[in-house]
Amino acid sequence: MDTYDVLVIGGGPGGYVAAIRAAQLGFSTACVDAFTRDGKPSLGGTCLNVGCIPSKAMLDSSEKFEMIAHEAADHGILVDGAKIDLSRMLGRKAGVVDKLTGGVAYLFKKNKIKSYHGYGKLLRREEGGWVVDAAGTEVKAKNVIVATGSNPRALPLAPFGGNIVENSGALEFTEVPRKLGVIGAGVIGVELGSVWRRLGAQVTVLEALPGFLMAADPAVSKEALKQFQKQGLEFHFSVNITAVEDTGSGVRVTYTEKDQSVTAEFDKLIVSIGRVPNTQGLGAQDVGLELDERGFVKIDDHYRTNLEGVYAIGDVVGGAMLAHKAEDEGVAAAEIIAGQAGHVNYGVIPWVIYTSPEIAWAGLTEQAAKDQGLNVRTGQFPFSANGRAMGHNDTRGFVKVVADAATDKVLGVHMVGPNVSEMIAEAVTLMEFGGSAEDLGRTVHAHPTLSEAVKEAAMGVGKQAIHI
Known part of the structure; x- marks a missing residue:
């Protein structure tokens, strides 16, 4: 042996x-x-x-x-x-x-x-x-x-198979669905919905929760939802799925929304309700x-x-x-x-959603910090005032820094915008070593770069942002 x-x-x-x-x-x-x-x-x-x-x-x-x-x-x-x-x-x-x-x-x-x-x-x-x-x-x-x-996790009403797929099946469609349904507005559902929406599908997302990305900072989730809706993704919240039928040629989904029963027809249905x-x-x-x-x-x-x-x-x-x-x-x-x-260090694990715009955060949201009894100060800087973002022709979103009002220690950093999946690493490194907003704001960032938005947001905690 x-x-x-x-x-x-x-x-x-x-x-x-x-x-x-x-x-x-x-x-x-x-x-x-x-x-x-x-x-x-x-x-x-x-x-x-x-x-x-x-x-x-x-x-x-x-x-x-x-x-x-x-x-x-x-x-x-x-x-x-x-x-x-x-x-x-x-x-x-x-x-x-x-x-x-x-x-x-x-x-x-x-x-x-x-x-x-x-x-x-x-x-x-x-x-x-x-x-x-x-x-x-x-x-x-x-x-x-x-x-x-x-x-x-499978939906009891909709076992995987045929036209009802999970994440792996959603990456193997041999043709672009004309109408695509997505149950679950989490990371997987939004990312996969974005893929097929760009390629030509009409995408409808059904979510049981009352809001979008409720684990994220509300300012980030609000901005992200606005951008996704502008792109053509259709969202329905507080939805209760009551019936799912694979008809062979598609999927029929019945759900209640605001006490109204709705039946929708899709060519394919992605179920992404967790694992x-x-x-x-x-x-x-x-x-x-x-x-x-x-x-x-x-x-x-x-x-x-x-x-x-x-x-x-x-x-x-x-x-x-x-x-x-x-x-x-x-x-x-x-x-x-x-x-x-x-x-x-579980307190600074980064979360990233690879949509367009990207979403990334690490640490506490402003509300979570307040719920812990902390007094906080925040700084926020929009990519609309960032030169590199203008050059990219993508000025959507912003960077938000949450810091302890007494110590200036950075408690959380939240971003929505271009390339923020890469930019969040700087914030994680700072928080790993217990850095302050001033530390981040006084660190020289190359110009012009998207990361200058992080610096400016950190400076904004002390009301010292230069470019806004």
Whole structure:
């Protein structure tokens, strides 16, 4: 029986990063992962194969088409008859995925990580570690890291199949739907809705909650909603879905809105109402691995489960279901196993929505800070006053900085606008080290850059903004 210091169950962002870090720390390491794409084993999990990476590839392609077809003339570039080749667009997306998943396989080889393709199941604890069924082969590991991720949550009225799809199916349409329905106005729903709206679909988003992106700062969500509605996305809030029928040629959805019953017909329906922990085939009940009432693996502050030598990270433990959160937890868990002080600062994890305009935030909203009893000051700067944004012909949105009124410590930064997915990293770095708004405002930023909006917003906390 092969024996390892660390066995990781799951090869997504949390799992493969945990395996690589464990190997770097000198542990003999293996990873068992069941993900298959196009009938072949493919490391990288949902994120690389059917989630974060392919969706961003499609977002970029559709945004380029939107720019060429509808915005190039503003730059003095005249393009007549721009059209899409969807099969080629999907092929480019697949190529990006192939490169990245192949890169993970290369990193496993480089770091001498043994890879098993299939499910990993905890069998029993013996002297020296855990016996695990690794894709049909029994192996032993001193430490096991569970990183099995999550699966799309299905709507009971609308099981996936046919014309009703989740995120992966929404990235594989072979033709642009004429009418596209989206249930769920969260990150996935808005991103995928944006892709197909740009490519020509009429998109309707149905959301059960009374508002849009209610986890974001209200000023950001209000601005984002306004921009998406201007683009043609149709939103309905406080909706209760009462019936869903796949008719074969499309999908019929019946819902109530403001006490009125409405029936809508769509060619395709994307259901994006969240994700559920994936413990399929793990053997949790057989070995007594504790799960909470929602099915997430229970852990302590050091990623330890109730079973000695078994750790868990990523989506399967709950919290923010973000690939970068899982990655950092993977590093931390491996370092804790090595006796080091692995740590993740959950207070400054960035959230990003890759729409146009992009949305990004980290830390507390203004209201959340006030709810904690803090007195705050804020600064806000619009991209309409930023020279680089004018040059880009994209002046939508703003940057908002929330700081403690007593200490000037930055508590949160919230952005909606061009390229804010990249700009949020500066704010995260500052908050990681407990920086102040003045620190940020007095840091020299290159001119002209979009990031000057961050500097100006920070200066605005002390009412010292220059360009507004």
